[in-house]
Amino acid sequence: MAAAARWLGRLLRAAGAGPVPAGAVTRSVLGAPSRAGLAWTPSRRRSSAAEAAAAREDSFLQWFLLLIPVTAFGLGTWQIQRRKWKLKLIAELESRVAAEPVPLPADPMELKNLEYRPVKVRGRFDHSKELYMMPRTMVDPAREAREAGQPSVQSGAHVVTPFHCTDLGITILVNRGFVPRKRVNPEMRQKGQVEGEVDLVGMVRLTETRKPFVPENNPERNHWHYRDLEAMAKLTGAEPIFIDADFKSTVPGGPIGGQTRVTLRNEHMQYIITWYGLCAATSYLWFKKFLRRTPGT
Incomplete structure (x- = not known):
């Protein structure tokens, strides 16, 4: 035993x-x-x-963490589609800007599909009802390319003036262009106050909504920070139709025309590289963590 x-x-x-x-x-x-x-x-x-x-x-952690590279891959693919859409939009915009001017339609509803389209009008200005969009800096592509990355020191306003169209029998709003802050007062630029009938070419612009951090318009002080066509038209007695006069409209001592900034941001390639790079990095880490583990780890 x-x-x-x-x-x-x-x-x-x-x-x-x-x-x-x-x-x-x-x-x-x-x-x-x-x-x-x-x-x-x-x-x-x-x-x-x-x-x-x-x-x-x-097992849960393994499949949960796999969502990171999968989501990054999906976002990168989505940005490819967004880039195609943006390139098409830029091409259409460039084609529209370079088109020959057409007579301004009398129906405001037709203008909704004509933003950035050059139009031609004939009539006279009513300088007694000027509006000022400010603060603004002058649009000068050559200078901006030369001074890329440097802050602009030239601040002023865009002068928006009612314009009675002789042929159409309506009054519209015309952004005559940029003036420095010290010449916002029309008494400082009497030579530039065009009299009589003139022919103008300008680009159609639509109304704007206030963006975040942009101040409210102040009609009492005649300070406009964004295009509120309904309010502008009501104050001046014009139709809610707005055009930016081209550079050829510039006269000595007057506002500098051609202040339409025609740009569309296209940073989708950076986003594509970022998302696909994140997908590749996290895929490698996931593979190393879960598929190449040694037994017992």
């Missing part, structure tokens, strides 16, 4: 149960309950449950 107890003790130690007192083995062999045996079995069960829970958690 003692030999059998010793043999059973060695078997339990080999199985990983740890040192087992000889008395405990003898009682087990004789049919008495063994404390060592009762303590060992639940421990193994708890270990198995913990391993299963850890495996489930690891």
Whole structure:
């Protein structure tokens, strides 16, 4: 019996149960309950449950983190489509700006599809009802290209003047162009106040909504920060039709025409590179973490 107890003790130690007192083995062999045996079995069960829970958690984390490269790939692909759309829009805009001027339509509804389209009108200015959009800086492509990245020091206003169209019998609003701040007062530029009938070419502009951080318009002070055509037209008695006079309209001592900024931001290539780069980096980290792990890690 003692030999059998010793043999059973060695078997339990080999199985990983740890040192087992000889008395405990003898009682087990004789049919008495063994404390060592009762303590060992639940421990193994708890270990198995913990391993299963850890495996489930690891599996969830694995597929959850895979969402990062998948989402980045989707956003990069979406930016490719956005870039195609933007390039098409830029091409259409350039074609519209370079088109030959057409007579200004009398119906304001037709103008909704004509923004940035050159139109021609004939009539006379009413300088007594000038409006001032400010602050503004002068649009000068050559200077802006030469001084790229440098802040502009020339601040002033755009002079918006009611213009009675002789042929159409209506009054519209014309942005005559830029004047420095010190010459906003019309008394400082009397030579530039054109009298009589003139022919003008300008680009159609539509109304604007106030953007974030842009101040509200102040009609009482005649300070306009964005084009609110309804309010401007109501104040001057004109129709809510607005054009930017071209550079050829400039006269000595008057506002400098051609102040239409025709630009569309196209930064989609940067976004494409950013999103696809993020997809590649996170895919590599995910592959290294979950697919190239050594056993036991």
